[in-house]
Amino acid sequence: MSHAPYGSWPSPIDAALVAAHDGRPEALGAVGDEVWWTAPRPAEGGRRALLRLRPDARSPEVVLPPPWNVRNSVHEYGGQPWAGVARGEGGPLVVFTDFGDQRLYAVEPDAPGGAAPRPLTPLSPVGAGLRWCDPVLLPERGEVWCVLEEFTGPNPTDLRRLLAAVPLDGSAAEDRSAVRELTDDRRRFVTGPRLAPDGRRVAWLAWDHPGMPWEGTEVLLADLDQAGRLGAPRTLLGGPDESVAQVEWAPDGALLALTDRAGWWQPHRVDPETGEAVNLCPREEEFADALWKVGARWLAPLPHGTLAVLHGTGDLRLGVLDPASGELADVPGPWTEWWPALAVRGQRVVGIAAGPTRHYEVVALDTVTGHCRVLAEHHRDPVDPGYLPAPEARVFTGPDGREVHAQVYPPRHPDHPGPAETAPPFVVWAHGGPTGRAPLVLDLEIAYFTSRGIGVAEVNYGGSTGYGRAYRERLRGRWGVVDVEDCATVARALVAEGSAAAGRLAIRGGSAGGYTTAASLSAAETADLYAAGTISYPLLDLAGWTADGTHDFESRYLESLLGPLAEVPERYRERSPVHRAERITAPFVLLQGLDDPICRPEQAERLLAAVAGRGVPHAYLTFEGEGHGFRRAATIERALEAELALYAHAFGFARADLKPLDLAAGRERW
Template sequence: MTEVNCVSYGKWRSPLTSDLIVSATIGLSTPRFDGEDIYWLESRPLEGGRSVIVKYSPNGEHQDITPAPFNVRSRVHEYGGGAFLVQDSTVYFCNNSDQRVYIQKVGESPQPLTPESKLRYADFCLDKSHNRLICVCEDHSEENHEPQNKLVTINIITGEVKTLCKGADFYASPRISPNNSQLAWLSWNHPNMPWDSTELHLADINPDGSLTNITLVAGGENESICQPEFSPNGILYFSGDRSLWWNLYYRDEKGNIHSAYPLDAEFGYPHWVFGESVYGFEREDKIICTYTQDGCWFLGSIDKKTKSLTDYEIPFTNIAYLQVQGEEILFAGSSPSQPGAIVKMNLNHGQYEILKQSSNTIIDEGYISQPIPLEFPTSNGKTAYAWYYPPQNKDFVAPEGELPPLLVKSHGGPTAMTSASYNLRIQYWTSRGFAFVDVNYGGSTGYGRDYRQRLKGNWGIVDVEDCVNVAQYLVKEGKVDGDKLAISGGSAGGYTTLAALTFFDTFKAGASYYGVSDLEILATDTHKFESRYLDSLIGKYPEEKEIYQMRSPLYHIDKLSCPVIFFQGLEDKVVPPNQAEMMYNALKEKGIKTSYITFADEQHGFRKAENIKKALDTEYNFYIEIFSNH
């Protein structure tokens, strides 16, 4: 029997080292069918964060398709996604370093398809009738001007790029009908974000490849549309939130819109990246779909004739990138006890097969903390949501009467969501004796449009109060030590972190990963996709400049009196390094314990193993030093 040691919370020895986490974990996304073959994308920290297309053959063989140094990544909207397409054993992909589109026949070397330029591409579909790709293009040719977004065609023989549709500020999700006669796509304009207001368009494709009879199908002010898709018979479907939930709809032959199945659940994601998918067709009258309720994802089938929804019994609580090909489906799935995986499933008998796991390291369950869903009271008599992970390590207990330190995690976006999925970075903390709470503060996706819009005009208030209130709730419940509370977040979550540390005295320490300290600078110095985001989150700039200053931590350093550590990629175009530098220098001048860790070769989010490892261990040691004095 293993000896159990009595050691203070936070100081437990854990087998879940940062080395193990970065060496044993890869990112898995974007599974795709190509006949009997299957492809997906792997992000590999040990290869400098390089993303590689992998082919899985019916005989079980795995084969890397993308040779080094190619890195499959689009930079459209900076966040990318939708970076490759595979059809008939030919791969089309966007390469990170030059943003050119390459064509690669499996077994051969990649060849450049598009010329060298300042164009970026994403979200491809194949128009076989005209030997071309149709995709989103972001044109950075004009310096000192906002990039131009449009839909373009790329001739798959000559590489010639032609504009197909332009005029809107943003485009997404071009989808071609099964008979190549129609094209659907999404567009939206400043100051809207795609989860606020988008438009779904449908057009006929002329014999010469141009578009005609362009029709607005759905969307407009106060309606967000996701994932247009054609059924096998060419009926146009989409996910829209006109019912205040992203539900599935379709357009009949007369142009009328019908609900496929009404439910208080989300059949959709906020459009931060391209290429995500929540539904597909087993046949014309049967839709396979994934949806989220109360923070958990479910896999189901909608029978269009009976308008009924039937769930499949599977152990996955987080499901993404759903693909359907007849009776077989693919998705990226995970659960609290199961690492992320590419999963293939037969719909007839319900059996599934794991094709690749994000980690093959077997972790003893005695070191794995199971998430507990929380609904906690927050400001103005409302309720917010979180996942709570208690400390867990089979080798240790804490002295009687001692309570654990708490790390509050504020996710990015802020219109994102956290789910109960296998995450070794969370277990890194809990196996060392920290309690951890992952907050779906007001503004998060997954709880309907009304919950998502709690941040309208209230960024820096609602999110901050929810993070503060969940910490105070756990203290009141006797779960954690009120003198050892920390908060950490990246990007928008970094702003929430800095605002919580500045405007409240709840937390004793915090970590900002590429976070925002000056909202004015963010309003004037960020990329196009988010350049007007703050109009809705805070107010118009410069008309409401006072609100920007009032909510910017940098303007209120006098209120901040606890240690803060900053992590920043120096190539970040979303939240430039000056945001962290100014805050760090101000705290240092004030004499507050602080540290500024930079990574010269990272952008918005860290991809390289050595940088992920350094950030994780440095943050942990920072808290331990501070809490040891309490």
């Protein structure tokens, strides 16, 4: 055993290995007896491939070759990008959105000669065009119903959203007028339609500015006539202070809703006539999460009356709920975190699951036998497990005695325990959102640092999901305060208990986490706490991140996080890192995608201008073709290597394998 300095340990987990394993399977669904999903392909330009697993196959097939990219940009974060149905002859019919042009396509992969995808929707010359998500295939009507996001002008807020029916015969591929509008556009945001089992009603979710879906949504219900026309919708459930995250129909015609009316997202049975809601499992746990992507599915009805649900406090595990008794039975296995993409076929539930020692896999539960097995995306340790971290979920005490949740990943290496009687450096990770959370799952990006002797602490600061509405609302009006304090609480506690070295702390984050990082480096109370910071695709000038300064979905998000700009303009200025950059003394790396429509490069440029000439060591790396978050292998590799080089400078360790990084206001364009 060698007591080499922290940070200098050799590791088989290099940046290329991290990039190759970046991302997770998503958008899982059943097509007849087959399971389909999308999977990341960092080495193929960061596209998402569409995969299918036949009932007796040992491995999945890639349905569409490069450059097909099964994603969309609805809300800029995207929504459910595909749907499919099994047919008696000719194999499945599948519709999907392609990221390249945002059009909706149909494909029949088993057709003779492997028919190429054919477009169903047109291009638009206006603004960012026509976008589609959360489709429902109705071949008996000759249509696919979905959410339409249509730009009406050049600005990011010049748009309308509604439910629309697209003909499957391709007649709308060059003719926008052939798209049938099912609803009007009076509601700013809508989710995809959910048809009742008898085909006579349709339910969906809606909300409006300035609310976000985790603050307040409504369940809308409309009658459906034989011609496929929707009647006037009525609000059945929800409101500005009640968030309904998902709505589904039970086989018996009752409506199921995941609502937080009792302070937690919990499953309710709703009478479609009266709106009377009965809580099916009043545990103080979350059965849903923030609705960042339209089409997320935390609940799925089973044919025998029980419900497959995801639930937990700080995590989401799969269970089967008996709505009559309220009994909830968790599935066996090592999976402690399930992605909201449940699919049901007969008595089988299929989902995407991970755990502290396993990456995300496609897992099937037989509800009759209770047996779980991995179907695809099997976990295989990419290196000796001795190099992988052994995390611990912790609860710290913050200001005013409040709880602060975090996951702590101490350094770990099979041959290097670290120098005797010394503590390692630590990096505090602030997640994005900020209404979101960091799940406790195996992440090679974390292992990249812990296997080299640098600890990581992921902080689920006040405002995070997973711990009830009250915890989530701690951030209302206090963004830039609570999140900064909670990250500092964890950092200081780790130092006080001897787990982390004083003076050798850093902080990093992307998007809203990038803001928290920059805010922490520029706050009077915490500017001296951190020796370095990694700021990725951030927002830094808060007043400039409103209205057309960002995308429509979050253009009024700050009204809850800070307050209305017209009422508290001083708050926007005081909490903007660009307006207090004189306090920043720690070296930092700024990472930015040049095609980011959410946190645009101009935000990063404003911070660079504010620190120019002040002697603060920093580097600015930009990446062409990258948006909000990095998907391409080369980008992920360079970003990681730059971050490690920053920590080597700040923490004072040497490595022979470090790639050069110019911290004298250096700029790199990739």
